[in-house]
Every structure is written in C-alpha cells, then in structure tokens.
Amino acid sequence: MNSGHVKIFDTTLRDGEQAPGCSMTLGEKLKISRALTDLNVDIIEAGFPAASPGDFNSVKEIADQNLGPIICGLARCNEDDINKAFNAVKSSENHRIHVFVATSSIHREYKLKMAKEEIIKNAVSSISLAKSLCDDIEFSPEDASRTELSYLAEVVSAAIEAGATTVNIPDTVGYTVPDEFDRVFRYLKNNVKNIEKITLSVHCHDDLGMAVANSLAAVKAGARQIECTINGIGERAGNCSLEEIVMAIKTRKEHFNLDTNIKSERLYPTSRMVASVTGIQIPRNKAIVGENAFAHEAGIHQHGMLQHSSTYEIMKPEDIGISKSNLVLGKHSGRHAFRKRVEELGFEADDDKINSAFIEFKNLADAKKDIYDGDIEALIMNIDTSIGGPWTLKSLEINSLSGEPSNAKVSLIDEKGTVYSKSMSASGPVEAAFSAIKKITEVNLTLKKFDLHSPTIGSDAQGEVTVNVEHEGQSYRGSGTSVDIVEAGSRAYLGVINRIIRREKQGIKSAPQNNNIHRAPI
Ligand code: KIV
Numbered sequence: 361m362n363s364g365h366v367k368i369f370d371t372t373l374r375d376g377e378q379a380p381g382c383s384m385t386l387g388e389k390l391k392i393s394r395a396l397t398d399l400n401v402d403i404i405e406a407g408f409p410a411a412s413p414g415d416f417n418s419v420k421e422i423a424d425q426n427l428g429p430i431i432c433g434l435a436r437c438n439e440d441d442i443n444k445a446f447n448a449v450k451s452s453e454n455h456r457i458h459v460f461v462a463t464s465s466i467h468r469e470y471k472l473k474m475a476k477e478e479i480i481k482n483a484v485s486s487i488s489l490a491k492s493l494c495d496d497i498e499f500s501p502e503d504a505s506r507t508e509l510s511y512l513a514e515v516v517s518a519a520i521e522a523g524a525t526t527v528n529i530p531d532t533v534g535y536t537v538p539d540e541f542d543r544v545f546r547y548l549k550n551n552v553k554n555i556e557k558i559t560l561s562v563h564c565h566d567d568l569g570m571a572v573a574n575s576l577a578a579v580k581a582g583a584r585q586i587e588c589t590i591n592g593i594g595e596r597a598g599n600c601s602l603e604e605i606v607m608a609i610k611t612r613k614e615h616f617n618l619d620t621n622i623k624s625e626r627l628y629p630t631s632r633m634v635a636s637v638t639g640i641q642i643p644r645n646k647a648i649v650g651e652n653a654f655a656h657e658a659g660i661h662q663h664g665m666l667q668h669s670s671t672y673e674i675m676k677p678e679d680i681g682i683s684k685s686n687l688v689l690g691k692h693s694g695r696h697a698f699r700k701r702v703e704e705l706g707f708e709a710d711d712d713k714i715n716s717a718f719i720e721f722k723n724l725a726d727a728k729k730d731i732y733d734g735d736i737e738a739l740i741m742n743i744d745t746s747i748g749g750p751w752t753l754k755s756l757e758i759n760s761l762s763g764e765p766s767n768a769k770v771s772l773i774d775e776k777g778t779v780y781s782k783s784m785s786a787s788g789p790v791e792a793a794f795s796a797i798k799k800i801t802e803v804n805l806t807l808k809k810f811d812l813h814s815p816t817i818g819s820d821a822q823g824e825v826t827v828n829v830e831h832e833g834q835s836y837r838g839s840g841t842s843v844d845i846v847e848a849g850s851r852a853y854l855g856v857i858n859r860i861i862r863r864e865k866q867g868i869k870s871a872p873q874n875n876n877i878h879r880a881p882i
C-alpha cells in the first residue's frame with residue numbers, strides 16, 4: 361500500500377450539499393467540481409444519483425466533463441441505487457460507485473429492522489452487483505464508530521471478499537474521540553483478512569468538534585483516504601474540513617510523514633468560492649481560511665512577527681493562496697492585472713465576462729478606495745448571477761426617513777431592452793425595493809432569510825447579501841453584492857427571479873434549491 365500518501369476524497373457536492381441551506385444549482389456544482397479539480401483532489405463524490413432526477417443529472421453532467429479526478433456516486437445497498445449511480449458516473453474515465461449500509465445496533469434495530477447476517481448478505485450482494493459494473497468500489501458501514509468491533513470486522517471482511525477496493529469507516533454522528541478511533545482502525549488492521557490489499561478510508565462528522573482530530577487519528581492508525589469537505593460543510597455540524605486536515609498533514613510533515621496531492625495555494629480561493637455559492641460564511645476565527653487566521657493584532661505578536669514571521673506563524677498565507685498584501689488592485693490597475701487576479705482566485709472567465717467585470721471593477725474603484733480579493737470575488741459572483749437574464753437592474757432610488765415608511769423606485773430592463781419602473785412603499789427600504797421588483801417581474805416570492813456579510817474591511821466595504829426565499833413551495837437562495845446594501849439585496853432577489861423564469865421557460869416546474877425534500881433517506 362502507498363504508505364506515504366493520503367488520498368483526498370472530497371464530498372462537498374454530496375455530504376456537504378446535504379446540509380440544510382447548502383443545496384446548489386447544476387451550474388454551481390460544475391463550477392465547484394472544476395475548482396476541486398484545480399485543487400487536485402483525488403476523488404470527487406459528486407452526489408447521490410438515486411436521491412432525485414436533479415441529483416442524477418448533476419452527477420452525470422460532472423462525470424461528462426471527464427475532469428481527471430475519480431468521479432464517485434453514492435448508492436444505498438439496492439439494485440436501483442447502484443444502477444443509477446453507475447449510469448451517472450460511467451462517462452468519466454475514472455469513476456467509482458460508493459455503496460453503504462448502516463451496521464450499528466441502533467440503526468439495525470430502529471432504522472433498518474434487519475439482523476446482522478441480513479445486513480452482511482445485503483452488503484455482499486450489492487458490492488457484487490456494483491463490481492459487475494465497475495472495478496472501483498467503495499463500501500461504507502454507516503455509523504461504524506458505534507458498531508460492535510467484532511461485527512464491524514466481519515462486515516469489512518465480507519465487503520473486501522465481495523470486491524470492495526476502498527473501505528470507508530464513518531463516524532456518522534460525530535461521536536468518537538481520537539484514541540477510541542485509533543483503536544477501531546488498529547483493530548480492523550489486525551483482524552480483517554486482506555485489509556492491506558484495499559484502501560482504508562475515514563469519514564468524520566464534527567458534532568463534538570473533533571472531525572479533523574479523529575480523521576488524523578485514523579490516518580496515524582493506517583487510513584490512507586480522508587473524506588472531507590471544503591469549509592467543513594455537511595450534515596448538522598458538518599464534516600472534516602478539507603483545508604484544515606490538508607494543512608495539518610503538510611505543516612506537521614515530520615509528525616505524520618505523509619503527503620497529499622493537494623495544491624495548497626488553491627485552498628483559499630476554493631474556500632471562498634464554496635462560501636459564496638452556498639451562502640455559508642466562514643467564521644472569522646476559522647482555522648486556515650478564516651479572516652483572522654493570519655491576522656496578528658496583539659502588540660507582542662506584531663513585534664515578534666517583525667523580527668521573524670516564524671515566531672507566531674506556523675504557515676505562510678501564500679501557502680494557502682492568500683496574496684501577500686491582500687490589497688491587490690486599485691483605480692489605475694489595467695485589464696491585464698485584473699484578469700490575472702481573477703484567474704488566480706480560481707474563477708473561469710471568458711473575454712465577455714472579463715469585459716463586463718472590468719467595467720464593474722472601474723465603477724467600484726470610483727466608489728471605494730481599496731479593492732481587495734473579496735471585492736473581486738463578489739464582483740465576479742454578481743456577474744455570474746446576472747448572466748442569462750431576463751431582468752437586469754437599471755437603477756434603484758430609495759427614500760427613507762426614520763419613523764416614516766420607506767419608498768423605493770426600481771427600474772429594471774428586460775431582455776428586449778425595455779425599461780420598466782415601479783415605486784413602492786413599505787416599512788423598510790429592503791421591503792419596498794423587493795415589492796417593486798415583484799410588481800415588475802410578476803414573480804411572487806416570500807422572503808425567508810436576509811443575511812448581510814462584508815467580504816472585505818473598512819467603512820466603505822461592500823455588503824454581500826444572501827437571500828433565502830420561497831416560490832410555489834420551493835426554496836431558493838441568491839446572493840448579490842454592492843457598496844449599497846439595499847442594492848445588494850435587490851441584486852440577490854433579482855438573481856433568484858431570473859433563475860425561476862429561466863427554469864420555467866425550460867419547462868422545469870419545480871426547482872428545489874435550499875431544501876432536502878427530494879432527498880432519499882440515508
Ligand atoms: O456519514 C456517513 O456515514 C455518510 C456515509 C454515507 C458515508 O455520509
């Protein structure tokens with residue numbers, strides 16, 4: 361077995377996407393799968409094809425790109441799931457089917473109502489079926505960390521004999537602790553025949569805040585694949601964070617004596633992209649990618665840093681792709697420098713997109729003194745949400761006086777270039793602007809959540825607004841950015857309306873976004 365190397369299995373698009381509020385559109389999933397390819401992950405778990413036709417389609421579209429990493433589809437232990445997973449991933453030259461069944465006594469008794477032997481039979485027949493379709497098969501005994509050790513070893517042995525090439529040990533409910541998980545892996549290594557012939561994998565959830573520590577314990581005990589997500593997004597408290605575990609292995613190389621294929625300088629841009637797409641902002645104090653991760657406020661730290669950065673810094677910001685100064689561009693920067701930074705931040709931009717973004721950049725540079733990476737990301741995201749129309753925001757006029765209703769006059773342009781204007785009043789400026797947009801577009805949305813976040817620093821910083829709305833029983837999410845927060849909200853709102861209209865034109869009636877109602881039960 362390749363002892364010095366750990367494979368990185370990214371499940372942002374499957375376990376990450378399963379988290380409430382993290383559903384993504386097909387376009388967003390394609391964008392993230394390309395960013396994961398640039399990051400050089402070994403395996404992309406692209407989704408759970410049997411969960412819904414939309415999930416099947418997005419896994420298939422990602423596989424069709426033939427990006428290079430192994431594209432994996434999740435399946436329960438039944439024929440239909442396995443066939444769907446295979447059909448979704450097969451167009452990628454490198455593909456994998458990941459089958460799972462729960463093995464703990466709690467799941468056996470209350471969820472599956474199946475006896476131990478039945479579960480083994482089910483797992484073996486499912487792995488055999490999957491193996492008849494594809495060579496690369498991963499098997500997961502769900503809730504492994506709460507499964508009796510001797511039974512777990514039996515299940516794993518049977519899975520290997522049936523043809524599994526990777527066996528993943530999940531801490532499904534984030535219950536284990538490092539020394540206990542170390543014992544689980546060592547027990548399996550000592551008690552399962554032929555375990556050295558397969559890749560042992562680890563999959564941890566963060567309910568007790570130990571997903572990274574538990575995954576590292578597993579790696580120390582012999583796991584050679586880590587399942588993780590960008591920013592640690594995932595069910596409940598999330599999954600093991602990719603950027604944290606990769607940087608732990610890299611920074612403490614002398615301790616782990618292992619490496620990964622990850623291009624660490626792509627970590628920050630990928631993290632920012634996933635935060636923007638999901639609307640799940642990164643806490644300031646988050647390890648590796650949080651805003652404060654490389655900030656040194658305390659005088660004593662600053663003094664040490666000036667003498668030598670290693671006094672208080674164990675990693676360099678450049679190692680994860682944060683530009684040295686962060687203050688990257690200004691009013692006089694040219695198109696070439698702008699394009700270069702856009703590409704460094706991991707965005708794909710054709711000439712049209714660069715041209716539109718560059719005009720916006722110049723407008724922003726007039727409105728705001730310093731342009732940071734966060735501003736550029738927000739700008740590109742704005743262009744992405746407005747592409748495809750049919751509506752674009754022409755202007756927004758707000759009149760607001762404390763204690764009085766607010767008035768908003770909104771002007772929108774449709775795809776034929778006709779301008780429509782409407783004035784509405786409401787108790788606040790955001791509500792007034794949204795009402796005017798609803799009136800013009802005749803799309804009725806219910807606002808469920810309005811989140812405001814600042815992607816950069818300073819009193820002239822832009823506001824990034826994420827809205828969660830409902831339309832005909834479906835949830836949608838959109839985001840928009842501007843130095844004016846009512847305009848940022850209006851852009852977010854209009855982005856969602858455009859998406860709904862485009863989908864309706866394509867004859868797609870339901871467009872689940874931020875909900876899990878189409879999820880198959882796990
Ligand atoms: O947490 C879990 O057990 C899972 C499995 C499907 C691997 O996500």
Ligand code: ZN
Pocket residue numbers: 375530532563565595
């Ligand atoms: Zn999981």
